[in-house]
Amino acid sequence: MYRIVKKTILNQSVTMMDIYAPLVAKKAQAGQFIILRVDGDGERIPLTVAGFDRSVGTVKIIFQVVGGTTMRLNAKNEGDCISDFVGPLGCPTKTDGVKKVCIVGGGVGCAIALPVAERFNELGCEIHSIIGFRNKDLLILEKEFAKCSDRLTVMTDDGSYGRQGLVTEPLKEFIANGEDYDEVIAIGPLIMMKFVVATTKPYNVPTTVSMNPIMIDGTGMCGGCRLTVGGKMKFACIDGPDFNGFEVDFDEAIARMNAYAEFEQKERETACNLFRKEVK
Amino acid sequence: MAIQTKKNEMPVQNAALRARNFKEVALGYNEELAVAEAQRCLNCKNRPCVEGCPVNVSIPEFINKIKTRDFEGAYSVISESSSLPAVCGRVCPQETQCESKCTLGIKFEPVGIGRLERFVSDLHNENYKGSTALPKSNGHKVAVIGSGPSGLTCAGDLAKKGYKVTVFEALHLAGGVLVYGIPEFRLPKSIVEKEVEALKQYGVEINTNVVIGKTLTIDELFSDGYEAVFIGTGAGLPRFMGISGEGLKGVYSANEFLTRVNLMKAFETNSHTPVMNARNVAVVGGGNVAMDAARTALRLGAENVYLIYRRSMEELPARKEEVEHAEEEGVIFEILRNPVEIIGYDNPENKRDKKNGFVKGIKVIKCELGEPDEKGRRKPVEIKGSEYVIDVDCVIMAIGTSPNPLMKNSTVGLKVNSSGGIIVEEDTGKTSLQGVYAGGDAVTGAATVILAMGAGKTAAKAIDEYISKKDL
Numbered sequence: 001m002y003r004i005v006k007k008t009i010l011n012q013s014v015t016m017m018d019i020y021a022p023l024v025a026k027k028a029q030a031g032q033f034i035i036l037r038v039d040g041d042g043e044r045i046p047l048t049v050a051g052f053d054r055s056v057g058t059v060k061i062i063f064q065v066v067g068g069t070t071m072r073l074n075a076k077n078e079g080d081c082i083s084d085f086v087g088p089l090g091c092p093t094k095t096d097g098v099k100k101v102c103i104v105g106g107g108v109g110c111a112i113a114l115p116v117a118e119r120f121n122e123l124g125c126e127i128h129s130i131i132g133f134r135n136k137d138l139l140i141l142e143k144e145f146a147k148c149s150d151r152l153t154v155m156t157d158d159g160s161y162g163r164q165g166l167v168t169e170p171l172k173e174f175i176a177n178g179e180d181y182d183e184v185i186a187i188g189p190l191i192m193m194k195f196v197v198a199t200t201k202p203y204n205v206p207t208t209v210s211m212n213p214i215m216i217d218g219t220g221m222c223g224g225c226r227l228t229v230g231g232k233m234k235f236a237c238i239d240g241p242d243f244n245g246f247e248v249d250f251d252e253a254i255a256r257m258n259a260y261a262e263f264e265q266k267e268r269e270t271a272c273n274l275f276r277k278e279v280k
Numbered sequence: 281m282a283i284q285t286k287k288n289e290m291p292v293q294n295a296a297l298r299a300r301n302f303k304e305v306a307l308g309y310n311e312e313l314a315v316a317e318a319q320r321c322l323n324c325k326n327r328p329c330v331e332g333c334p335v336n337v338s339i340p341e342f343i344n345k346i347k348t349r350d351f352e353g354a355y356s357v358i359s360e361s362s363s364l365p366a367v368c369g370r371v372c373p374q375e376t377q378c379e380s381k382c383t384l385g386i387k388f389e390p391v392g393i394g395r396l397e398r399f400v401s402d403l404h405n406e407n408y409k410g411s412t413a414l415p416k417s418n419g420h421k422v423a424v425i426g427s428g429p430s431g432l433t434c435a436g437d438l439a440k441k442g443y444k445v446t447v448f449e450a451l452h453l454a455g456g457v458l459v460y461g462i463p464e465f466r467l468p469k470s471i472v473e474k475e476v477e478a479l480k481q482y483g484v485e486i487n488t489n490v491v492i493g494k495t496l497t498i499d500e501l502f503s504d505g506y507e508a509v510f511i512g513t514g515a516g517l518p519r520f521m522g523i524s525g526e527g528l529k530g531v532y533s534a535n536e537f538l539t540r541v542n543l544m545k546a547f548e549t550n551s552h553t554p555v556m557n558a559r560n561v562a563v564v565g566g567g568n569v570a571m572d573a574a575r576t577a578l579r580l581g582a583e584n585v586y587l588i589y590r591r592s593m594e595e596l597p598a599r600k601e602e603v604e605h606a607e608e609e610g611v612i613f614e615i616l617r618n619p620v621e622i623i624g625y626d627n628p629e630n631k632r633d634k635k636n637g638f639v640k641g642i643k644v645i646k647c648e649l650g651e652p653d654e655k656g657r658r659k660p661v662e663i664k665g666s667e668y669v670i671d672v673d674c675v676i677m678a679i680g681t682s683p684n685p686l687m688k689n690s691t692v693g694l695k696v697n698s699s700g701g702i703i704v705e706e707d708t709g710k711t712s713l714q715g716v717y718a719g720g721d722a723v724t725g726a727a728t729v730i731l732a733m734g735a736g737k738t739a740a741k742a743i744d745e746y747i748s749k750k751d752l
Binding site for chain 2: 023024027037041042043044068069083084085086087088089216217219220221222223224226227228233235238249252255256258259260261263264267
């Protein structure tokens with residue numbers, strides 16, 4: 001069992017938890033992920049590592065409450081335990097040879113982008129961060145990004161905070177205005193990453209994306225997380241989760257994400273009913 | 281008394297009924313049937329059956345105990361050589377091992393050794409209440425990576441010799457392929473659980489949720505005081521064909537499909553893990569895993585399950601019993617067929633059509649058998665222009681696996697062959713690294729449970745010798 005040491009509500013649908021898992025904390029690096037199960041009969045879900053504290057043995061996860069499993073996880077409180085927590089899985093984000101980087105985060109993807117930005121900051125890189133949200137209420141981690149970025153641009157779709165528009169707009173401006181990034185790293189919804197790639201491609205700025213497909217074991221055994229990258233089949237759990245954005249078949253990845261849409265809808269409803277009952 | 285020429289039949293669930301439930305297919309002998317079957321054993325002098333068993337169970341001895349109705353005694357004989365008797369009695373390919381060597385089998389049907397082994401172990405598991413005396417500790421620590429058949433066997437053998445054994449398992453449950461791969465109806469999970477519990481009684485510790493190569497490395501295991509390491513990490517990455525459409529929704533590797541159903545219990549109505557409810561399913565491949573996937577698909581409610589195999593019935597690599605069971609249950613064998621493309625649903629009028637991107641059919645080409653290949657199996661040759669489409673909404677690829685690169689990538693100096701299997705000395709399981717042994721599918725590529733157990737046993741013996749020598 002793995003204890004929830006700290007639980008922080010970041011906004012109405014995003015929660016942060018520090019989980020006591022010393023072996024995972026000891027090895028975790030930015031860009032890697034873990035797999036957890038909330039209860040003994042729960043499904044296995046992958047979540048990217050949002051931070052770690054090796055000295056106290058905790059791993060930080062940040063998740064959006066979107067489905068049955070994340071609802072069940074969100075119903076747990078400090079001091080409660082979850083039944084399984086395994087990792088760190090996947091390859092860490094590559095940092096070699098990068099001196100100036102633009103990090104683009106979207107929504108809850110910012111949670112994963114933050115440790116990457118912090119890592120580049122430790123290495124002394126120049127960091128421009130662009131983080132985007134649907135509206136002001138969904139904004140997370142602004143202070144943390146400000147701390148490790150040389151330049152931070154906050155975007156909201158509706159203009160309720162920061163600049164109005166999509167993350168690709170400032171990105172395009174910066175590049176067009178001569179910011180010579182060694183790399184752009186995009187972490188967020190698939191559709192956002194697809195358009196980040198479409199933005200950087202004409203300028204040929206190397207672009208890395210972090211993929212988070214449906215997964216079961218996370219060690220290469222099931223092949224459920226397969227993607228087409230550069231015309232070849234890759235497993236996100238073993239070969240990724242980071243990939244060259246120019247090579248990823250986003251349309252296929254987007255289609256595969258909703259393979260269980262109907263089931264997930266039912267799970268959501270069941271979980272909702274369950275927690276409503278408990279509240280009474 | 282004249283010898284009974286045929287094996288005593290083992291009662292099974294009715295085919296039509298069982299094809300729709302997950303309960304075990306074969307029901308096992310009762311005492312009378314077991315004793316009657318044991319009587320068929322000639323107790324011949326040269327005991328060829330023992331040679332045919334990868335873990336060399338003293339077969340005539342345990343059968344003799346059954347003849348005298350000393351069933352617990354029979355169990356003791358088996359457990360001297362096998363750590364997982366209830367499992368082996370169910371999933372071993374006896375027809376190519378012990379039973380293929382049976383003297384009686386020269387003229388008649390061989391003795392039903394597997395059925396007897398199963399009977400004895402089940403009876404033991406049902407009745408045995410006492411606790412096992414913990415073997416006297418010899419003060420040495422050994423790490424076993426992976427809790428599948430090779431790892432559990434290695435761990436059991438070493439624990440019985442007094443070693444402190446820790447098994448590291450990547451998943452949340454111990455058993456490896458016995459829990460994620462082989463379905464409930466062929467190997468009930470309660471049986472695996474009992475076998476794992478029995479090992480714990482011997483002092484084996486099982487650490488789940490630890491991925492060696494990620495959470496810990498082999499080097500760290502040595503610095504933690506383990507004196508030897510056994511790698512039994514299994515087969516690894518599922519293979520796909522490389523044909524168009526394998527990224528469509530509704531295409532699974534057999535590993536994923538079976539894991540969803542077996543390990544994650546997707547067949548239960550309130551499971552939190554989904555699996556596609558397909559009406560028409562194509563399973564590609566002809567091995568035991570393909571049979572398991574096809575029969576599982578039927579039990580999930582599929583109306584038609586097609587097994588697509590590029591050679592003929594004679595070449596099917598699956599156990600004979602599994603093929604027979606699959607046929608009886610209604611799996612449709614599309615033999616001498618090779619898939620060329622998986623076709624997806626695509627509504628050009630409506631990009632938001634929910635069916636877009638799901639599997640609609642599989643295009644196959646007819647084959648005929650040509651010249652034998654280097655293994656002596658006749659090669660399938662495609663017949664030009666013979667393609668046709670089978671309407672399916674799910675495709676399961678059961679065409680084998682390739683070794684997982686995780687262990688190699690995280691362990692400096694661990695040598696692997698060109699196909700990625702760990703290189704070992706055959707007689708000992710010793711790898712290129714001192715104190716590191718390996719066995720099972722991680723070495724051989726996809727094979728059987730019993731071969732993996734044999735490898736675990738060989739390695740346990742070699743590890744014991746290695747550590748004993750170090751002590752001198």
